[in-house]
Every structure is written in structure tokens, then in C-alpha cells.
Amino acid sequence: MSIFDETINRRCTNSVKWDAMEGIYGIQDASTILSMWIADMDFAPPMAVSTALQHHAANMVLGYNFVNAQTKQTVVDWQKNRHQWTIEKESVLFCNGVIPALANCITAFTNPGDKILISPPVYPPFAMIPKNNQREVVRCPLVEKDGTFVYDFEAFEQALAQDIKLYILCNPHNPGGYVWDEATLKEIVRLCAKYDVLIVSDEIHADLMLGDSTHLPLAKIAGDEINRIITCMAPTKTFNLAGIHIAYMIVTDKQKRTKLEALNMANGQGSINTFAPIALEAAYTEGVTWLDELLAYISNNMDYVIAELTAIEGIHIVKPQGTYLLWIDYRALNLDEKELMKRLLEVGQLALDPGTKYGEEGRGFLRMNVACSFDTIKDAVQRFKRVFQ
Ligand SMILES: Cc1ncc(COP(=O)(O)O)c(C=O)c1O
Known part of the structure; x- marks a missing residue:
């Protein structure tokens, strides 16, 4: 049982x-x-998440809260232990979800009318969010090979050459469940660098690896191009906490972080729900x-x-x-x-x-x-x- x-x-x-x-x-x-x-x-x-949330609710301290350094450290440790990826605490920016993170990246780093590239079939908000923000969505479909979908890098490069400003990667891939290998990820980075395209890498499914599959964070293998990548992750898909609304971006480039933080301030989006860091910490440390x-x-x-x-x-x-x-x-x-x-x-x-x-x-x-x-x-x-x- x-x-x-x-x-x-x-x-x-x-x-x-x-x-x-x-x-x-x-x-x-x-x-x-x-x-x-x-x-x-x-x-x-x-159970640890439920216990921690109940404890917090019982305390009834529900005033304004901030995310402390320990929560960032928990994220750093999770990346290290689960994905053998070393990140700096400073690079972690919390937000209410990966969809809000995508929307923030799009509004911070592109302008209305700019072109955003996606690789369908893919998670529907990748098209919806840019469209709702008056960006143009360029679609470069994955192609079928031996029963699964893969990148057609010739077509991908042609698409990038159309003055694309931002590419949204789904790694691992929803809906296909593909875990992109290092060669594929490196080619994505190489081509985006060639055309100076920012990459938002949605890695919300990263922890859900089956069998001996290994998730490779795009930024981990990006070498010198790490600063053109914004990684979006969350404990919500992994631990079934979507209603808690917590996610984080890993942004190594200080300038980009400053811009994202300024956007948050402009939109009055500075903080996250008091239960969110509690759930994240319990899940990541005891789950x-x-x-x-x-x-x-x-x-x-x-x-x-x-x-x-x-x-x-x-x-x-x-x-x-x-x-x-x-x-x-x-x-x-x-x-x-x-x-x-x-x-x-x-x-x-x-x-x-x-x-x-x-x-x-x-x-x-x-x-x-x-x-x-x-x-x-x-x-x-x-x-x-x-x-x-
Ligand atoms: C690829 C992908 N990104 C983002 C999300 C949703 O993220 P959030 O609930 O943190 O906004 C999902 C949910 O299914 C997803 O599959």
C-alpha cells in the first residue's frame, strides 16, 4: 500500500x-x-508541508511578510542537490507563479510589436501571454522523429533570423514530456546567442524525472552565454502546490534582475503570500x-x-x-x-x-x-x- x-x-x-x-x-x-x-x-x-502550513496558520501571524535569506538558501540547496547546479543566492527572484514570471520577462525585456519565438506543440500560455501583451508570436514547430518531437535547427535558425527578441523554451517539454539532451540545449543556446535572443527557460517540470532521465538546466550548460537566460522554476508542480502560488526566477545577470525588480515595484508586485515560503521550505527540505x-x-x-x-x-x-x-x-x-x-x-x-x-x-x-x-x-x-x- x-x-x-x-x-x-x-x-x-x-x-x-x-x-x-x-x-x-x-x-x-x-x-x-x-x-x-x-x-x-x-x-x-x-505531510511536512501540511504540518508547516497548519503550524503557520495556528500562529495567526498573518501580517506583511518578506522572503528571508534562508528561503533563498533552500532554493540554492535544492538546485545543488537535485540538479547538481550551483547558483548564487542573489540570483533568485521569487514570484507568484511561472506564468507571472513569463509575463514579467516579456514586459521587462520586449516592447509591444516585438517578436517572440515558441516551439509548438507547447504549453498554451507561451502563445497567450505574449499575445495578450501585444507581442507577435512566431511559431517554429518541433518536428517528428522516430515517434517523438525534436528541434529542426535549420528552421529554428531561420525563425531566429526574423528579428526575434525572446525565445520561450519548455524544458522538460509539456505536453510531450521530453527531457532535452545536452546537445539540443547547447544548440539552442548557440543559435540564440548568434541572433542575440534572450531565452526564458520554463523548467517547472524539472523535478519530475522518470527512470534514469536527468534534467539539465539550460543555464547550467550555457557557459559564457549564461546571462542571456532566465530560468523559471517552482516547487508547485513537483509537490502539488499550485494553489499556493510560488515560483522563482534564477537570473544571473544583475542588470536583468534590477529591471525585473523595478518592474515589480512599478506594478506593486513586491511580495508573495505568507504561506508560500513556508510551503516551499517544507517541501524542499523534507519532501x-x-x-x-x-x-x-x-x-x-x-x-x-x-x-x-x-x-x-x-x-x-x-x-x-x-x-x-x-x-x-x-x-x-x-x-x-x-x-x-x-x-x-x-x-x-x-x-x-x-x-x-x-x-x-x-x-x-x-x-x-x-x-x-x-x-x-x-x-x-x-x-x-x-x-x-
Ligand atoms: C510548462 C508550464 N509552465 C508553467 C505552468 C504554470 O505555472 P504556475 O502555476 O507557476 O503559473 C505550467 C502548468 O501546467 C506548465 O506546464
Whole structure:
């Protein structure tokens, strides 16, 4: 028996994953729908996080707070221990989330009308945030090779040559779960340097490594080009704390840090929630065993889902190297996405993400979140099979 075997009922908790499906999927009643879409796990965070938060709440000291040096040191230690990456305390800037961090980088370092490059299929806010800030989004799609998506560096260079100001990298990749290797990362850095492009590296999934995969922070391998990189990380995806809203940027270039801090001041965004550093510290200092057990559990869920679903003719799934997301390829079945989504909801009573949410390049794919109890996984597999039979 694993702690992750417990099936927690998260309905009626204002959970986006469970309680917002009517709006998201345009349906009347989602009470019987099994939710496996947004990247939010159905597990309770490590007990140490709950204990620390309860302790803080019991104290009822809820006035203005600041993030102290110890919290920064905890981040430094986490990077060192988990990713063998040595960073300076001064380079850490806290914020309310990786999406706010992306938005801040875009507004601090580009102007309206500037071009921002992304590599779809990719996490939807990479296109939405620049667009909502009146930037032009240039798309250089990943290309398929041996069943997975990779960079086409010829096309990437051509795209960069179009006066791109900023590139948003997803490392590891959402939705594909690809953990980019050193050669790929070095080529990204080399080409961005050649065209003097700033890189925002979203590494929120960095801690979710499966099997013997190793996450390589882009800035760690960037050598002399380290100052053109802003790394965004968080404990929220790793420990299921998204509602706590904490993330951090690692910014080695002092000038860029000053600019980001000035932007925060201008927008009145100086501080983070009093519970956020408490949760981060508890997770990073006492959550390692929980995390290692989680990763083994997720890997097992994946193996089961892949074995069961790929037995259906026309379904292909490559096991990801990281994340808890499966990118399910049904292109061989030539099914219309809208029709399939309708059948998934009506026949399967199952909410997955349609591939085109990640860009047109995702057509013919579904994204399934397998971070839930094994009982739920078995239920999901039965529901999925009902749709395809
Ligand atoms: C690649 C990526 N970046 C950022 C986020 C969200 O970050 P935050 O909740 O810290 O804003 C997600 C959530 O799924 C994600 O997959």
C-alpha cells in the first residue's frame, strides 16, 4: 500500500481540475466525469508541508511578510542537490507563479510589436501571454522523429533570423514530456546567442524525472552565454502546490534582475503570500522521499496506461522521460478532434486535453494526466476503451 493509493475526492473544493469542467468543456453537468486534464495531481502534498502550513496558520501571524535569506538558501540547496547546479543566492527572484514570471520577462525585456519565438506543440500560455501583451508570436514547430518531437535547427535558425527578441523554451517539454539532451540545449543556446535572443527557460517540470532521465538546466550548460537566460522554476508542480502560488526566477545577470525588480515595484508586485515560503521550505527540505516515491508511482501508472491503451489499434504512446503527462497519438485513426472530445465526454465520461490546445501541431493527440491513484487509472483505462471500441 502506497500513500498515493488513496483516492482523494477533490470535488466541491473550487478545484479548477474538478469543479471548472462545465465551463471548460461546455457541458451541463460534470459530476460523473473523470478529470485527467490540467497538470495538477490528485495527491496530497508531503505531510511536512501540511504540518508547516497548519503550524503557520495556528500562529495567526498573518501580517506583511518578506522572503528571508534562508528561503533563498533552500532554493540554492535544492538546485545543488537535485540538479547538481550551483547558483548564487542573489540570483533568485521569487514570484507568484511561472506564468507571472513569463509575463514579467516579456514586459521587462520586449516592447509591444516585438517578436517572440515558441516551439509548438507547447504549453498554451507561451502563445497567450505574449499575445495578450501585444507581442507577435512566431511559431517554429518541433518536428517528428522516430515517434517523438525534436528541434529542426535549420528552421529554428531561420525563425531566429526574423528579428526575434525572446525565445520561450519548455524544458522538460509539456505536453510531450521530453527531457532535452545536452546537445539540443547547447544548440539552442548557440543559435540564440548568434541572433542575440534572450531565452526564458520554463523548467517547472524539472523535478519530475522518470527512470534514469536527468534534467539539465539550460543555464547550467550555457557557459559564457549564461546571462542571456532566465530560468523559471517552482516547487508547485513537483509537490502539488499550485494553489499556493510560488515560483522563482534564477537570473544571473544583475542588470536583468534590477529591471525585473523595478518592474515589480512599478506594478506593486513586491511580495508573495505568507504561506508560500513556508510551503516551499517544507517541501524542499523534507519532501525528497515523498518525491522519489511519487516518481516511481507515476512511472508505474504510465506503464500500465501505455500497455493497455496501445493495445487499441491505432493508438501510439511513447513513454515520456519526465512529467506526469501522457501524449497520446491517435492520428492513425483519422478521427475528428471535436467528435472525439464529445465521445470522450459522453461515452467515456472522461476529460482529457485535446492536442490542438497546444497548437495545431498537436492535432491527433490527447494529453492525459496520470498523477492519480492506481484505482483511478484503472477506471480511466476502462473509460478510454469504451470510447474506442
Ligand atoms: C510548462 C508550464 N509552465 C508553467 C505552468 C504554470 O505555472 P504556475 O502555476 O507557476 O503559473 C505550467 C502548468 O501546467 C506548465 O506546464
